[in-house]
Each structure stands twice: as structure tokens, then as C-alpha cells.
Amino acid sequence: MYDGSDVRPPYRGLEGWSRDMPSELKAMKQSEAEALFRRIGITFAVYGEGGSPDRLIPFDMFPRVFSADEWHRLERGIKQRARALNAFLVDVYGRGEIVKAGRIPGRLVYQNEAYETAVCGFVPPKGVYSHIVGIDLVRTGPDEFFVLEDNCRTPSGVSYMLENREIMMRMFPQLFQHNRIAPVENYPGLLRRTLASVAPRKCEGEPRVVILTPGHYNSAYYEHSFLADMMGVELVEGADLFVEGDYCWMRTTEGPKRVDVIYRRIDDAFIDPLCFRPDSMLGVAGLMNVYRSGGVTICSAPGAGVADDKAIYTFVPEMVRFYLGEEPILNNVPTWQCAKSDDCKYVLEHLPELVVKEVHGSGGYGMLVGPKADRSTIDIFAEKIREKPWNYIAQPTLALSTCPTFVDEGIAPRHVDLRPYCLVGEQIELVPGGLTRVALKEGSLVVNSSQGGGVKDTWVMAE
Amino acid sequence: MRLLVSHETVYRFDPPMKGVVQSHRLTPSQFEGQTVIDWSVEVEGATRGAAFRDGAGDWVETVSLLGPVEEVRVIVKGTVETVDLAGVLRGHRETVPPEAYLRPTHATWPDAAVKVLAEEALEGVAQDEILSRAHALAKAVSEAIEYTPGETEATTTAAEALALGRGVCQDHTHALIAVAQASDIPARYVTGYLESGNDGAAHEASHAWAELFVAGLGWIGFDAANKCCPDARYVRLGSGHDAQGAAPIRGVASGMGIEAMEVDVSVVDGDRAAGQSQTQQ
Numbered sequence: 001m002y003d004g005s006d007v008r009p010p011y012r013g014l015e016g017w018s019r020d021m022p023s024e025l026k027a028m029k030q031s032e033a034e035a036l037f038r039r040i041g042i043t044f045a046v047y048g049e050g051g052s053p054d055r056l057i058p059f060d061m062f063p064r065v066f067s068a069d070e071w072h073r074l075e076r077g078i079k080q081r082a083r084a085l086n087a088f089l090v091d092v093y094g095r096g097e098i099v100k101a102g103r104i105p106g107r108l109v110y111q112n113e114a115y116e117t118a119v120c121g122f123v124p125p126k127g128v129y130s131h132i133v134g135i136d137l138v139r140t141g142p143d144e145f146f147v148l149e150d151n152c153r154t155p156s157g158v159s160y161m162l163e164n165r166e167i168m169m170r171m172f173p174q175l176f177q178h179n180r181i182a183p184v185e186n187y188p189g190l191l192r193r194t195l196a197s198v199a200p201r202k203c204e205g206e207p208r209v210v211i212l213t214p215g216h217y218n219s220a221y222y223e224h225s226f227l228a229d230m231m232g233v234e235l236v237e238g239a240d241l242f243v244e245g246d247y248c249w250m251r252t253t254e255g256p257k258r259v260d261v262i263y264r265r266i267d268d269a270f271i272d273p274l275c276f277r278p279d280s281m282l283g284v285a286g287l288m289n290v291y292r293s294g295g296v297t298i299c300s301a302p303g304a305g306v307a308d309d310k311a312i313y314t315f316v317p318e319m320v321r322f323y324l325g326e327e328p329i330l331n332n333v334p335t336w337q338c339a340k341s342d343d344c345k346y347v348l349e350h351l352p353e354l355v356v357k358e359v360h361g362s363g364g365y366g367m368l369v370g371p372k373a374d375r376s377t378i379d380i381f382a383e384k385i386r387e388k389p390w391n392y393i394a395q396p397t398l399a400l401s402t403c404p405t406f407v408d409e410g411i412a413p414r415h416v417d418l419r420p421y422c423l424v425g426e427q428i429e430l431v432p433g434g435l436t437r438v439a440l441k442e443g444s445l446v447v448n449s450s451q452g453g454g455v456k457d458t459w460v461m462a463e
Numbered sequence: 464m465r466l467l468v469s470h471e472t473v474y475r476f477d478p479p480m481k482g483v484v485q486s487h488r489l490t491p492s493q494f495e496g497q498t499v500i501d502w503s504v505e506v507e508g509a510t511r512g513a514a515f516r517d518g519a520g521d522w523v524e525t526v527s528l529l530g531p532v533e534e535v536r537v538i539v540k541g542t543v544e545t546v547d548l549a550g551v552l553r554g555h556r557e558t559v560p561p562e563a564y565l566r567p568t569h570a571t572w573p574d575a576a577v578k579v580l581a582e583e584a585l586e587g588v589a590q591d592e593i594l595s596r597a598h599a600l601a602k603a604v605s606e607a608i609e610y611t612p613g614e615t616e617a618t619t620t621a622a623e624a625l626a627l628g629r630g631v632c633q634d635h636t637h638a639l640i641a642v643a644q645a646s647d648i649p650a651r652y653v654t655g656y657l658e659s660g661n662d663g664a665a666h667e668a669s670h671a672w673a674e675l676f677v678a679g680l681g682w683i684g685f686d687a688a689n690k691c692c693p694d695a696r697y698v699r700l701g702s703g704h705d706a707q708g709a710a711p712i713r714g715v716a717s718g719m720g721i722e723a724m725e726v727d728v729s730v731v732d733g734d735r736a737a738g739q740s741q742t743q744q
Contacts, residue, residue, distance in 0.1 A: 120518025225649035
């Protein structure tokens, strides 16, 4: 928020608001916000962290703010990255030019667990594999952003982006009168348009879009039903769909209705027991055959996960150069691959300074934050790395930006990250905003809600 | 060689199922070793559709039956003209990169014994002689698993079959894939038919073998169960990472019924059959 002792311009509209808010009012508003979240029922865990679906994620009322200029640059970088990731997916399931050119080792791509030979040689409608790209970013300086990871499969949390805004507008309408804040509420409409734009070859007329959920036991079920509601489409489970002839159908009280586009929130392995895991009860038998023969579109496309693997992440800037012929606008965090012996040696020698992650881990588990760890924890981790070096990558601890946050003592800086949701269909769209996660513990760098993280509204100031 | 294939699979359900969906890989591959003269796949009462050629070059079809389904009868009949290419899959169009077949599945996972078998088999065989290495691995698997029906199951893995030392063509194939991948040679599971003639060797008309990728030559078949490479007696249907992925018929039935399956396959040398009928004139 501050630039030295001055308030940075985007935050100027909030300085008086936060300074003048009496602490009783603050406490009242905070409990009001919590009550609203409870009433709406938005209590799910984000980012596949598991945990109780009834847990409420703490909401911090102090918004995170970007100026129009800051956002403009971010937007270009995010769209660029989303284009490159999709070009990579079409390539590695097609001719594999990037591997042939020696820019990415074939082993990392073709032997990757997320590489699906079942879709080799298939180009999905409009050449899009990843229709919703969630790119996790941190800021380390006025003009310096780093990408922590890409999420090309089914990034969650967008319902928080929408609900956080909704609640802020209800509680502080005057803030939205006095500040020109770019809207995010058109996201569901854009998502629907994006999904309809990738209707399959055999689709006739207005495409029918559905959301396929694993069911109400899933931690993100709230989001699935929320998005279905906001988009005005059906929310279905595998048992509601069936394959007959060239198409996929939805059972309804008025008889079967053809389904054209499925926004699935289930993993690849469960999509179709005839193609992947034969014991899957969540998917639809024969769906992959209908998909491959152009009768239905599955979003994100099966196989998209190979682009967001942590081992592939290192090569995303290379993808930008290779496919787009551009220099990457957003940088990767420098990453050491323990699979490489030189890197591994460096990592083992510098563990107290580094953050070490599992290649396939998520949710902040199985992770070592060197500067916060004691000697014995580091020793145990070093042993794990020596045992399975290929399972780990390491990154420097970044000086993450902070954002003013309401805490017991008043307002204090807390570290934040950002996940914007880029939509890729016939066009690439990005609503101005995203989900800001905040590490509520003082000094903490871990923003995961399972480890003391919360969420904030994210503002992009209109020009 | 002109091979006449007749392959009938019957599934019976008790009580009847609400519906059945199957994915078929039951059409012979297109490559220089075989030409289809006529071919049909029939399933009475089924809706067909969603057909396509996949990245591995296989023709895939979908059939569905609405319940109550008591029985599904899949009848495959056809004639294929074959030539002996010494196992080489010449002129086969596919897009899956061979490297993707280096990744093991549950069925082909290499345990320590698999790795030891692979290392021993390759002792003294030059690193760059991939074809010789492939032959050595196939020979080692033939010797390590004795052809014995009834000792293994559909779910038996390569490591389990090698530990047991007995098995059928599926086990030989999984084991060969495992040792090949452990030796950095891409390998896959192939299904098809085999004309077994009367030479007395152990065969199954509905057959499986492995293909190993040899740079410069391409994919080459190795039938460790029969200690040979596929020749004109073989009809190739399709491939996959293991038996499950390559299965000619994969199906899901919805309902609570118990499934029973019967398979009847015959592969006849058409020239010899014609010759026999002449002697009866």
C-alpha cells in the first residue's frame, strides 16, 4: 500500500476509509461479513486442499488494489501465458515440434503422468485444451511479478472472487460510489460464452453447456453449483449423462437432451471408465469416444494437465518464445530441479534459504520453507530429497508483497498472492480482478487456507 | 496367407442390466502386413456410433444397448490377406510418440526382479544394438515364463507372472513390456488373432504379443509366448499400454447383474481350407 511513507496512488481512496473506521464498527462489519458468507453457504475449501467442506475461509475486508496501468501489464502477461500453454498442448499431442527442436526434454513431456496418449492426434475445437487458466502470481516489486504456478485443469476459487466483491458491495456501498472499480460480475457470462464458443464439430444450433461435478461430497461442490446457477446451465453428475450413438445425452424429465459442452470438475482419470480408470463411478462410459469423434467438447480437455506440471513449469517462458516469438512478460520464479544432479547439489547445500516443493504436491503440504525450518526438519527433508530427487523442485524465498489487512491490533501488512482466471475460447478474456489470498499469520508466506490463509476482494481501478 | 476369422463373444447378465456401453477395437490395423478383404462387427440390438481412428492408429467404435439387457453378442467375421514382414509394423500411421510407451502401468511395473532379468538378458549385448537387445529380452521372457493356462488371472501383473514362472500370452506380453521399458526401449501391448495350425505348439487364436520400438525400423512385434516374431499367421487389431488399454472390447454395464462371458474364436488358413474342400469333391 505504501511507497516509502506515501500511500501508493491506487490505495488513496482507501486510506481515509480504513483510518476513520472505529474499531467497534470494524468488528461489527467483520462479523456481518462472516454471517453473509455463512448464509450464502460459501464455505468450501479452495485449490483442492481437502478439509471440511463446512469450514469458513476467513475474509479480510481490506481490499487489494491494482491501478489500471499495473493491471494492463499483468493482463498482457497472463493472456500471453495462457496462449503459450494452449499452443504447447496442441503441439505435444500433435507433431511435438518443441520437443523435436530440443527446447523441452521429451522425457518430461511424454513420460509425464499427466500426458494422455488417448488424445494424441486430436485437436479440440478452436485448438483449446485449457479453457480456464488460473495463474498464481506474487509481486516482489513495483513492476515485478512472478508466476508461482499455472493451473490448466480445473482451477477453483473463482466463486470467492465473485462473492468477495458481492459482499464488499453490500457492506460498503459508499466505497464503490467514491472509487471507480472495474466490475468482475460479468465473469459467469464470459465463462458461458467461452464454453459455447468451443462447441463440437457435430453440434447444431445453440450449444447446450453443462457442469459435471463429482457430487456434493466434493470440497468445491459449492462452487460448481454456484457457477451453474450464475451461468444458467445444468449441474450434472456422471449418472445424469449417458452415451448413445454419436452423442452424449442428459436425462431430464422431458426425455433425453443432447449435451454439447461439458465443463467438468472431475479429474481425467475418472472421466470415462472405458478409457481411463475402469472403476470410476463419477464419469460417463463412452464419453471419450464421443469426444474424440467430435460429438461433445470436454473442458478442460483431457490431457491438459501436462502443461501445469511443476516439472514443465520451468519451460513455460521457453514456450512463449517458441510458439509466440515474444519475450515473456511475466517471469517464472527461478527453479532448481532436483532431478538434475547439479541443481540437486545446490539445493542440498542451500536448504535453509530455499522453499522446496513436491513436483505433484498441492495445498502447501509436503513443502519445506527453509528460513522458517529448524535444523532437524531440514535434515529430514534433505534425506527425502536424496531418496527421490526427481520428486522435488526448489525455489528461492521471495520478498512477497504485502497488503494492508485488518488484524487484532488494527491494520498491518500481510503477504498476499493472486490468482486471476483467464478464459480461452474463440477469444481470450480476462475479467479485471481475481482471487487474492492472504497469509493472516504475521510474517507467514503460506497463503493456503488450510494453513491460516484468508481471502480478500481484489480491485482494479478503472482508467 | 488368407486368414478367415470368426470371433464371437457373448455376455450374459442375470438379472438383466439397465444398459450396456462398449468400446471396440475389433477392426484389423492398416499396414503393409495385412489387407482386409471383408470384415464385419455385429452386435444385435445395439446403437452404434462415435467411431474414430485414435492416435495409435486403431479404429475405435462405440456400441450401446438400452435395458433390460440379458445378453450382448458381439460377432466378428472377416477375411484378411497377410504377408510375413518378420514382425515389422511397416506403413502403419500413428501419432503417439514412441517415448510415451516408456511409462509403465500397474500391470507392467518393473520390480527389482524385472530389472535384474533385463540386466542379465542384456549382458554382453551392445548398447546400440537395439534390435539384438529386443530379441534378447524376448528370449529371456520366453524362458522365464512357462506357457501354462489357468495359473494366472486377468489382473496378474508382469512382476507377479515372472515370480510365478508360469502364465499365458498376456503374462508374457506384460513381462516383455516391463523388461523392455526397464531397458529404456518403448514397448506396448498388441492384440489380434493367430492361426495356430496343427503344429502342436501352445497357442490361443485370440492372441496378444508385444511391440518394441527400434529406432530406424519402427515398431516390431515379439511373441514371447510362441518364441517368434509375428508373421503371416497373425492378424493385428490394436494396441495399448497394457492388456486393459488394448482390450478389443471394453464394456460397462449398469445394474446389479452378475456377468458371465463366453468367447469362441477360430482362425483358419483360407488356402488350406479351400484345399481340403477340393479333396472332398
